Amino acid sequence: MSQEERLLLILQYLTDHNRITVEDICTYYDVSRDTARRDLVKLEEQQKIIRTRGGAILPSNHKRVHNYHHRLQYVSEEKKKIGKLAATLIQDNDHIILDTSTTVQAMGEYIDLECTVITNSIHVAEILSDKTNPNIHLLGGILHKEHRYLYGHSVLEKLDYFTVDKVFIGIVGISENGLTIVDEEDGAVKRKMMQRAKQVIVLADHSKIGITEFFQFAKLEEIDLVITDEEPNQAFIQLLTENNVELLVANSNKVGQ
Numbered sequence: 502m503s504q505e506e507r508l509l510l511i512l513q514y515l516t517d518h519n520r521i522t523v524e525d526i527c528t529y530y531d532v533s534r535d536t537a538r539r540d541l542v543k544l545e546e547q548q549k550i551i552r553t554r555g556g557a558i559l560p561s562n563h564k565r566v567h568n569y570h571h572r573l574q575y576v577s578e579e580k581k582k583i584g585k586l587a588a589t590l591i592q593d594n595d596h597i598i599l600d601t602s603t604t605v606q607a608m609g610e611y612i613d614l615e616c617t618v619i620t621n622s623i624h625v626a627e628i629l630s631d632k633t634n635p636n637i638h639l640l641g642g643i644l645h646k647e648h649r650y651l652y653g654h655s656v657l658e659k660l661d662y663f664t665v666d667k668v669f670i671g672i673v674g675i676s677e678n679g680l681t682i683v684d685e686e687d688g689a690v691k692r693k694m695m696q697r698a699k700q701v702i703v704l705a706d707h708s709k710i711g712i713t714e715f716f717q718f719a720k721l722e723e724i725d726l727v728i729t730d731e732e733p734n735q736a737f738i739q740l741l742t743e744n745n746v747e748l749l750v751a752n753s754n755k756v757g758q
Contacts, residue, residue, distance in 0.1 A: 502530065508544055515550065515559045522556035579706045579730040582751040584608035587669055587704055587728050591616055595666045598694045599625050601650035601687065602671020604704040619663055621651040621690055638663075645686070652686040660693045668698035670724075674712030675705050677740055679721055681714035688718035700725050707731040721746055 507530050514521050514529070526537035541557050544550040550557040584607030591597060593615050599605050601622040609628040612618070612635055620626055621640040629635045642656035670691055674681040680703065682688045695701045701724040710733050721744040728749045741748055 504540065504543065507532070507540060511540060511544065511557075512549060515557065520553070520556060520558045525556070577706065579751075580604045580607045580704075581610075582730050583704050583706060583728050585611050586749065586751045587702065588612050590667065590702065592666075596663070598660075598663075598665050598668040598698060600668075600670050600691055600694060601625070601648065602704065604671045604706065605669050608669060608704065619660075619665065621656055623649045623651070645684075648684075648687075650687065650690075652690050656690055657693050660690075660697050663697050665698050667700045667702055668694045669702050669704060670695065671704050672709055674714040675703065675709055675721075675727070676711050676713045677721075678713040679717045680719040680724070681712070681717050683715055685716045688716045692718040695719055695723060702726045702728065704728050707733070710737055720744075 507526075510530065511521060511526060514525070523534055523537045523541070526532060526540060527534055530537075532540075541550065541552055544557065545552050548560075551560050580603060583604055587605075587608045588611035591612060591614065595616045597616060597618055599609065599618055599620040599622065601620075601624075606622065606625050606628065609625050612629065613632045615634045617636045617638065618625075618629055619638040619640065620629075621642065623639070623644075626637055626639045629637050640651055640656045640659050642651035642659075643653040644651055670680070672680045673683055680691075682691065701719075703724050703726070705727060707730055710729065721740065724744075724746055726747045726749060727741060728751060730751045732750055732752075733748070738748065
């Protein structure tokens with residue numbers, strides 16, 4: 502096995518297990534301790550790992566959240582599948598809240614029945630304004646110009662007057678650390694939205710699963726359903742089960758706990 506091949510295997514191991522020791526490298530790839538150390542030195546030079554005493558870990562990988570126009574250009578097929586399936590959960594005369602995420606925005610394309618939609622997303626309101634049936638309540642507040650949503654005290658205060666059937670929430674990360682996002686202001690609004698709903702539904706493509714970002718706005722036990730596009734690993738499914746959260750997979754329409 503060449504060093505290049507071994508380095509790829511080491512990085513894959515780190516992706517799966519978060520850390521690796523020199524002993525692990527020696528055992529799994531049948532090399533000496535000196536060779537294992539040289540592998541780690543090489544990866545460190547490439548800025549792909551952080552060396553620790555006796556091994557290595559992956560550097561923190563915080564996702565950059567691009568501005569809203571950029572994200573709209575790259576609404577993936579996965580998000581569209583999730584959004585389409587999520588829209589089927591809405592019934593006639595439902596009162597719902599939609600947040601600002603692009604996955605929830607993709608859902609808006611499939612909503613055209615008698616319902617009342619409350620949102621703080623300018624783009625979601627624009628999409629729904631082209632539909633015949635939904636009634637739209639756009640929450641007023643401070644405009645986040647880059648990401649096209651409204652936030653602040655007036656949004657939080659107005660939400661206190663509503664009680665809805667369902668809320669659909671997008672996230673940057675969902676893990677044992679709960680639901681997380683980059684911006685605290687956005688997280689505060691999402692949390693208030695959840696508190697005003699009888700059912701909390703999280704839309705998260707597979708890339709969000711197992712990720713923890715800067716600001717936690719809710720715990721897993723506070724949500725009812727997760728909709729994603731790929732079957733998660735067994736550890737994550739077990740985590741949902743322990744917190745009484747249902748799972749719906751868009752590709753298979755499989756429901757479980």
